[in-house]
Amino acid sequence: xxxxxxxxxxxxxxxxxxxxxxxxxxxxxxxxxxxxxxxxxxxxxxxxxxxxxxxxxxxxxxxxxxxxxxxxxxxxxxxxxxxxxxxxxxxxxxxxxxxxxxxxxxxxxxxxxxxxxxxxxxxxxxxxxxxxxxxxxxxxxxxxxxxxxxxxxxxxxxxxxxxxxxxxxxxxxxxxxxxxxxxxxxxxxxxxxxxxxxxxxxxxxxxxxxxxxxxxxxxxxxxxxxxxxxxxxxxxxxxxxxxxxxxxxxxxxxxxxxxxxxxxxxxxxxxxxxxxxxxxxxxxxxxx
Amino acid sequence: xxxxxxxxxxxxxxxxxxxxxxxxxxxxxxxxxxxxxxxxxxxxxxxxxxxxxxxxxxxxxxxxxxxxxxxxxxxxxxxxxxxxxxxxxxxxxxxxxxxxxxxxxxxxxxxxxxxxxxxxxxxxxxxxxxxxxxxxxxxxxxxxxxxxxxxxxxxxxxxxxxxxxxxxxxxxxxxxxxxxxxxxxxxxxxxxxxxxxxxxxxxxxxxxxxxxxxxxxxxxxxxxxxxxxxxxxxxxxxxxxxxxxxxxxxxxxxxxxxxxxxxxxxxx
Numbered sequence: 005x006x007x008x009x010x011x012x013x014x015x016x017x018x019x020x021x022x023x024x025x026x027x028x029x030x031x032x033x034x035x036x037x038x039x040x041x042x043x044x045x046x047x048x049x050x051x052x053x054x055x056x057x058x059x060x061x062x063x064x065x066x067x068x069x070x071x072x073x074x075x076x077x078x079x080x081x082x083x084x085x086x087x088x089x090x091x092x093x094x095x096x097x098x099x100x101x102x103x104x105x106x107x108x109x110x111x112x113x114x115x116x117x118x119x120x121x122x123x124x125x126x127x128x129x130x131x132x133x134x135x136x137x138x139x140x141x142x143x144x145x146x147x148x149x150x151x152x153x154x155x156x157x158x159x160x161x162x163x164x165x166x167x168x169x170x171x172x173x174x175x176x177x178x179x180x181x182x183x184x185x186x187x188x189x190x191x192x193x194x195x196x197x198x199x200x201x202x203x204x205x206x207x208x209x210x211x212x213x214x215x216x217x218x219x220x221x222x223x224x225x226x227x228x229x230x231x232x233x234x235x236x237x238x239x240x241x242x243x244x245x246x247x248x249x250x251x252x253x254x255x256x257x258x259x260x261x262x263x264x265x266x267x268x269x270x271x272x273x274x275x276x277x278x279x280x281x282x283x284x285x286x287x288x289x290x291x292x
Numbered sequence: 293x294x295x296x297x298x299x300x301x302x303x304x305x306x307x308x309x310x311x312x313x314x315x316x317x318x319x320x321x322x323x324x325x326x327x328x329x330x331x332x333x334x335x336x337x338x339x340x341x342x343x344x345x346x347x348x349x350x351x352x353x354x355x356x357x358x359x360x361x362x363x364x365x366x367x368x369x370x371x372x373x374x375x376x377x378x379x380x381x382x383x384x385x386x387x388x389x390x391x392x393x394x395x396x397x398x399x400x401x402x403x404x405x406x407x408x409x410x411x412x413x414x415x416x417x418x419x420x421x422x423x424x425x426x427x428x429x430x431x432x433x434x435x436x437x438x439x440x441x442x443x444x445x446x447x448x449x450x451x452x453x454x455x456x457x458x459x460x461x462x463x464x465x466x467x468x469x470x471x472x473x474x475x476x477x478x479x480x481x482x483x484x485x486x487x488x489x490x491x492x493x494x495x496x497x498x499x500x501x502x503x504x505x506x507x508x509x510x511x512x513x514x515x516x517x518x519x520x521x522x523x524x525x526x527x528x529x530x531x532x533x534x535x536x537x538x539x540x541x542x543x544x545x546x547x548x549x550x551x552x553x554x555x556x557x558x559x560x
Contacts, residue, residue: 014398021399043418145546147497149504150539153523230406234501238524248407249505252414260411267404275402 007283015272022268023261024069072261081262086254091262094247099266102243105236106228109166113224116167117174125182125209126201136175144172149234162239169231170224177220178213185209215282222278226271300551307545311361314354322355323347323512333532340534343522347512353538356514360496361545363430368491370434371441372484378438379445380472380480383453394446400439406498409436413507422513429508433495441487448483452476486553493549500542516542 042052075082081091120140124133152165185191186209194204232245244263251259330346332338340349382393409432416428452458458475502508503517519538
């Protein structure tokens, strides 16, 4: 219970600081408060000055952030400048689409990664290991946006692209774990005594890998959400990744800070969930 | 497995040499337009053809490669220095400073840095010069990618501080700074070097993603991301091989960077 409370408190502090950092970065980024309309050559100096003054109302970072937190308590996330809609409505509309994309992507990525990391061990084949390494390596060298573009060109659903972005990162880690554990003395003994690869995997290697894999599961969620930006933007999937891209092009600070907060919250929740599961496993092992 | 690594290093050296030597040969400038031959196929005058604005593709590819291969290592160096500074300070400066710095590291690890990156990148002034945009893009990359390595550096520094040779140096009267410089830093070099080499392909790919989203280096200065953006206008079977050259070069160069890493360096 104490561990849970500590994790929740840590989550809240990091989230508040994260929001503040996001707001600070935005506030002090070069170009803050500059409106595209200022470039309109038909405007005279007075109009440009008026535009600048209109944007300088929320100049202080502290005031901006406190104002934001106060509204947040009332469920008000502000209004998007670029899309002229409440941020809350936009998030409610777009979030299910991203959850679906990220969910499919994570499923595909993990199945592929674990399959290719474990199969060479089960087959005890160096050729299979080399093929899996090359296959994962090829995807590791491709930018996410290009991968998404190939899916568009092939008229395939872009959601799968997220899976192929997550897959090589999970594979690399899982493969190293399998190799490390498979080289341990008790595993080699089990092999020498004639125990099959599958029982060794299920009884010795997978249980030993679980804590690290759980930690990686938390990290892979944030990889998938980051991949959602280029994939949704290129594949025209109406999720929060596409929304972030539109907000960036439209210089919509209100929306971008909220999106950053939402994705930070999801990342923290997934990491905290993995920590809690790991803690519970460790406790179960200790009591056994 | 030494030969693939050697080949990768050789290829990278060749690409870097081509980028450095490129301007020495009298080719067209990367921004020069040949308006009578837009979207042309490869010829003697334009080895990789021209783009839809009539600019020489080879000149743009060489310039884009130069930009990416110069600035990605610079960003990686920045992130490595930050990781080393934060990690070593956290381990050496005492309990409270260590806690504060590790909390900041946790914070950076939790933040979706691609979201932050596009946020800050999008807020640059619209009339920013290409040089400023490329500098800001890579400085942002460098300043956001240090957190994971800082934790490793902190743990290693702590372990080194209790090592016998460091205790012996301390007993011999070495001050904190001298200990850090003469005893700890040399032993941290493998970790910092791994962080540097691992970061380069990550930053190259991130810039490529930003460029394809229109948030990378501003035109007319080319970068790999900007050059890849052209692919968005192609259909799979009507495109020509020369139009995919920036992608091919990027994939091969990133692959070479991965091959140059030792197995233990890429184990995250």
